[in-house]
Amino acid sequence: MKIYIKNxxxxxxxxxxxxxxxxxxxxxxxxxxxxxDILEELNQTQLAELDNEIRxxxxxxxxxxxxxxxxxxxxxxxxxxxxxxxxxxxxxxSTFLSEELQLDYTYLATLFSTDQGITIExxxxxxxxxxxxxxxxxxxxxxxxxARFLHYSSVxxxxxxxxxxxxxxxxxxxxxxxxxxxxxxxx
Amino acid sequence: xxxxxxxxxxxxxxTIVQKELQSLGFDSHCEExxxxxxxxTVNTQNWNILKLRLGSAGLELMDDKKTSIxxxxxxxxxxxxxTQEDYSDAxxxxxxxxxxxxxxxxxxxxxxxxxxxxxxxxxxxxRVKMVKEMIxxxxxxxxxxxxxxxxxxxxxxxxxxxxxxxxxxxIFRNNL
Numbered sequence: 001m002k003i004y005i006k007n008x009x010x011x012x013x014x015x016x017x018x019x020x021x022x023x024x025x026x027x028x029x030x031x032x033x034x035x036x037d038i039l040e041e042l043n044q045t046q047l048a049e050l051d052n053e054i055r056x057x058x059x060x061x062x063x064x065x066x067x068x069x070x071x072x073x074x075x076x077x078x079x080x081x082x083x084x085x086x087x088x089x090x091x092x093x094s095t096f097l098s099e100e101l102q103l104d105y106t107y108l109a110t111l112f113s114t115d116q117g118i119t120i121e122x123x124x125x126x127x128x129x130x131x132x133x134x135x136x137x138x139x140x141x142x143x144x145x146x147a148r149f150l151h152y153s154s155v156x157x158x159x160x161x162x163x164x165x166x167x168x169x170x171x172x173x174x175x176x177x178x179x180x181x182x183x184x185x186x187x
Numbered sequence: 188x189x190x191x192x193x194x195x196x197x198x199x200x201x202t203i204v205q206k207e208l209q210s211l212g213f214d215s216h217c218e219e220x221x222x223x224x225x226x227x228t229v230n231t232q233n234w235n236i237l238k239l240r241l242g243s244a245g246l247e248l249m250d251d252k253k254t255s256i257x258x259x260x261x262x263x264x265x266x267x268x269x270t271q272e273d274y275s276d277a278x279x280x281x282x283x284x285x286x287x288x289x290x291x292x293x294x295x296x297x298x299x300x301x302x303x304x305x306x307x308x309x310x311x312x313x314r315v316k317m318v319k320e321m322i323x324x325x326x327x328x329x330x331x332x333x334x335x336x337x338x339x340x341x342x343x344x345x346x347x348x349x350x351x352x353x354x355x356x357x358i359f360r361n362n363l
Contacts, residue, residue, distance in 0.1 A: 007197075009196055009197045010194075010196040010197050010199070010200065010245070011244065011245040012196075012197065012199045012200045012203050012244055012245065012246070013197055013199045015199075015203065015244060016199045016202070016203070057199060057202070058198055058199070082196065084194075134220075134221070137221055138193060138249070139252060178218075178219065179219065180219060181219055181220040181221060183196070183197045183198045183220060184196045184197050185197050185198070186198075
């Protein structure tokens with residue numbers, strides 16, 4: 001049985017899910033970001049119990065189609081922004097999303113905005129800013145290199161966008177004593 | 188002690204890092220993604236275990252950049268002084284800058300932040316140590332020594348030697 005899970009963003013989330021599921025005697029066949037395949041068939045009460053259990057680590061069981069789709073959109077955006085290699089898509093985000101999900105972008109966009117209260121585009125930008133923060137703090141790349149790595153047209157474009165969302169210039173952020181990063185599932 | 192960890196993205200990452208540290212017997216506190224405060228210093232053995240365990244979870248324990256720079260500098264200085272070829276035209280600092288591909292002021296800054304001495308003081312003490320050894324070896328005269336160890340002149344060597352040890356090289360040699 002496939003179980004859809006909210007708030008999974010990285011490999012560590014998969015590990016947490018695996019250990020939680022094993023802890024309550026469920027056998028996982030396969031786990032991907034956003035979903036886990038288990039051997040057992042669960043009824044409504046068991047699902048509710050599972051939901052309670054994984055909420056302790058900040059996850060949720062999803063059971064309606066729309067929220068599953070919204071979660072899929074989020075994961076695709078995260079995958080695009082936070083991939084370790086260079087930016088993987090060559091087309092624009094909207095074409096990428098509608099191709100991946102085989103659905104019209106207008107439908108996806110409306111669904112996402114009504115459900116989340118934020119547009120896909122803004123969600124994408126917030127993640128990009130978060131990625132910039134992360135790269136700045138590693139101190140491995142300078143701002144010019146970060147801009148090139150994340151496919152910004154110029155450093156000025158990057159700085160402006162960064163300032164719009166954080167209120168700080170990238171250099172100011174770097175100098176802060178306790179720079180704040182938002183966990184991806186909370187964006 | 189602050190640990191810097193790469194690839195932390197979610198709050199689950201914090202939990203996993205704290206669990207790993209706890210299993211090694213460390214109290215830790217993680218407020219922001221990427222930085223963890225540990226109550227004690229982590230020794231090399233535990234550091235390596237932690238690095239391996241976090242690695243298997245896809246996280247990367249980052250070496251402190253400045254510490255690794257200052258270790259590299261120490262290695263290069265030993266190498267530069269050890270080869271004892273005739274480099275009389277180039278100073279140690281410019282040699283060092285070329286080898287590390289960084290500007291000397293940046294190197295010096297990183298070095299003094301991680302050591303009790305400044306880079307210049309370190310170079311001088313290491314160099315005078317070498318002078319002593321070479322005098323004791325009785326193979327080279329002072330002008331050979333000065334050119335092999337990047338001094339601009341014998342006078343430069345004598346001055347530096349006297350400032351550090353209190354003797355001139357000649358008195359040092361005669362008092363053996």
